[in-house]
Amino acid sequence: MKGWSLAWRWLKRDLAGGELTVMAIALVVAIAAMSSVGFLTDRVKQVLQSQADQLLAADLVINSSQAIPDEFIREADRRGLRRGATTIFPSMAQTESRAQMITAKAVSDSYPLRGQVKLRQGAVEIPASHIPRPGTAWADQRLYDTLGLQAGATLQLGERKLVLAGVLAREPDGAMDLYNFVPRLMFNEADLPATQLIRPGSRIRYRLLLAGAPAEIAAMRDWLKPRLKLGQRLESVQEARPEIKASLDRAERFLRLSALISVFLAAAAIALAARRYVERHLDAVALLRTLGQTQRDIVALFLRQYALLALVSISIGVAAGWLAQFALAHLLAGFFDSALPPAGPLPALAGAGVGITLLFGFCLPPLLRLRGISPLRVIRRDATPPGNAPLATLLGVATLAGLISWQAGETTLALLALGGLAGTVGLAALAAWCLVWITPRLPLPASVGWRFGLANVARRRGLSVAQIVALSLGLMAMMLLTVVRNDLLAAWNSSLPADAPNRFIINIQPEQRAALAAGFQADGLPAHSFAPMIRARLTAIAGKPLDPSKYRDEQAKRLAEREFNLSWGESLRSDNRMVAGTALRDDQPGWSVEEGLAKSLGIKLGDQLSFDIAGTGYTAPVRNLRKVGWDSFRVNFFVVGSSSLLRDQPASYVTSFYLPENRAQFATGLSRQFPNLTVVDVSVILAEVRSVLDRVLAAVEVVFVFSLAAGVAVLYAATLATHDERKQEVAILRTLGASRRMIGQAVSAELLLVGGLAGLLAAAAALAMGALAATQLFSLPATISWWLLPGGLVMGALAARFAAAPLLNRVLRTPPLRALR
Secondary structure, three states: OHHHHHHHHHHHHHHHHOOOHHHHHHHHHHHHHHHHHHHHHHHHHHHHHHHHHOOOOOOEEEEEOOOOOHHHHHHHHHOOOEEEEEEEEEEEEEOOOOEEEEEEEEEOOOOOOOOOOEEEEOOEEEEOOOOOOOOEEEEEHHHHHHHOOOOOOEEEEOOEEEEEEEEEEEOOOHHHOOOOOOOEEEEEHHHHHHHOOOOOOOOOEEEEEEEOOHHHHHHHHHHHHHHOOOOEEEEOHHHHOHHHHHHHHHHHHHHHHHHHHHHHHHHHHHHHHHHHHHHOOHHHHHHHHHOOOOHHHHHHHHHHHHHHHHHHHHHHHHHHHHHHHHHHHHHHHHHOOOOOOOOOOHHHHHHHHHHHHHHHHHHHHHHHHHHHOOHHHHOOOOOOOOOOHHHHHHHHHHHHHHHHHHHHOOHHHHHHHHHHHHHHHHHHHHHHHHHHHHHHHOOOOOOHHHHHHHHHHHHOHHHHHHHHHHHHHHHHHHHHHHHHHHHHHHHHHHHOOOOOOOEEEEEEOHHHHHHHHHHHHHOOOOOOOOEEEEEEEEEEEOOEEOOHHHOOOHHHHHHHHOOEEEEEOOOOOOOEEEEEEOOOEOOEOOEEEEHHHHHHHOOOOOOEEEEEEOOEEEEEEEEEEEEEOHHHOOOOOOEEEOHHHHOOOOOEEEEEEOOOHHHOHHHHHHHHHOOOOEEEEOHHHHHHHHHHHHHHHHHHHHHHHHHHHHHHHHHHHHHHOOHHHHHHHHHHHHHOOOOHHHHHHHHHHHHHHHHHHHHHHHHHHHHHHHHHHHHHHOOOOOOOOOOHHHHHHHHHHHHHHHHOHHHHHHHHHOOHHHHHO
């Protein structure tokens, strides 16, 4: 206890006297920033997932071609999960004079478990308070228009007559259903037996909807997986819709990148503060050695002090982060359909872990230098051991690499962050040494103050290099956030323009393309291209017959069982990017495969793929792998063949187009003019993707504020690195008669030169990392804002000068005699 008591007294003294103030502030800001980002990310991810789950109308869905086994229902009840059910099938709805193919959906009383069913009343959508009563049904506007119906009309469904009691505007899981492209009818499951439509061979999908606590849902999922049989599968929003999955993945990467930037800033601030702290304790340690303290005792004393500092800083930092999240929740409340859920404890633990790791990872190497302090330093300043820069660098790099890998969660993001950090440090160090070398050779300015300031850059070589590197890291992180916030998010927004396709037309026959294009032109809609489409089943990979049962992953098994829509053509679509291989050629049979499908099914470049098309086998090698922008909502395919391989096959065609809401009758007219066509409405999915984008924009804006706060701490710590030496220097100059104005000019010249170079380097690094992040991480076009280069130079110069203003004023106000003593 005696050692801890002494450490506590030293800690209070150093905090009061300014010895540990900078390190404490830097650590608190870092922990507060990390925990705040963690709390925010956790809450945003929860609400994004919750609202994404509304597309399922549940937390977990079992989709089956046969009636749901009683065993599954009993297990769900035993675990206390809420459950509901839907039965979905295609059928014919009839009036006295007309008939229409529809998607019929029978729902239980508890439907939906997540989200809301909405009915249309005039131009307004209102939430439904209950499902259709027995004997009634709700139909969407397409069915009303197609059959010329009014509210209260009677519709025949099988052997059951149903009264239309409402206009169905939106179902939570409507976008997820296989048959969502035809008019829809929702009715009470109590009326299902009376329809007499459930017979052997019917194309029916039974869906058991489950909702409950996340832990219980996860346990139920684990229990179900080994018990699923052929024709049964688990659904999640990510697995069901590649467009939604792409947007959620991109949103998560944006938030993780923002959190990694805070790690950069925290590391730079702690490293600078630790170096200054140890430098200021060399004399105190030498005095302790003369009083009989051993090296072990001294290191133990400082380790206890660090532990107490960590405890205090973590408590304050986590508390500040926890309080800040309530303000964040208030700011973000308007961007979500529901309140942000409470954050879990993991972000607090993660923030504490980051703080401890940064503190000891960057403070331990300078601390070990104290072990070699000789008592002779009390009378001889040269009796000081050299610094252990290689050890400090190695341990710091290892610490930061571990933290980045932990926060990144994926290899690509971790490599981008580590590569960007290493490149920035290397470039900044090289440029700093060049500046130190060239400064004495520059023409001398007329002003004595500016001449002295420029000379200081070369005279303090090590400190100048350290300042430039630290300032470059801090400014690069903040500028990268600017690039992310502006350029990358703008690129994402532009990838989903206001006129993004919200309708698909499938089953277009070759002879109908000209008439369909003329119909678009007659209605003032832009002409669209038609992509050929052939139904096929994958039968072999690399010469081995495909066996779906050998895949452990549920999604891979489902992909192996499904039929594929193949297309052909050599040119890549605008939202596709080749990631491996060579382009398809007309004179060379081959396949182009989407990289996600290839990864799930174990398909490699050069593998022979065999497809069965109407009983005929087609085998060719995989020529390339593609990354597909599913959230572009354009026509895309998992597998594309070369023209020579497939163009002689009979095919239907598909196209996508944007239809304004006030032109909905155009789609109805198409169905009447071309009865064989199927018009698929994906506006619900498109709206959800736009909603994800809006929420990510808001989240990154808030994260940007916290990273700015951490960046200020880095700038302050960087300017503080030379504070002690500058104070002595100013005292000597003032003793020799230098005016405050001349000293201010000297310091300003030095800081403007160092800060300007750091800002320019930071801007270049931020632009390079932003371009790499756009193309490699977010699959977006790289946009380079060249204005950031001159802007970075000015920003760096001003940031370095104004960050040092409080310290400079304090130094100038300190009497020379006190400084010299």
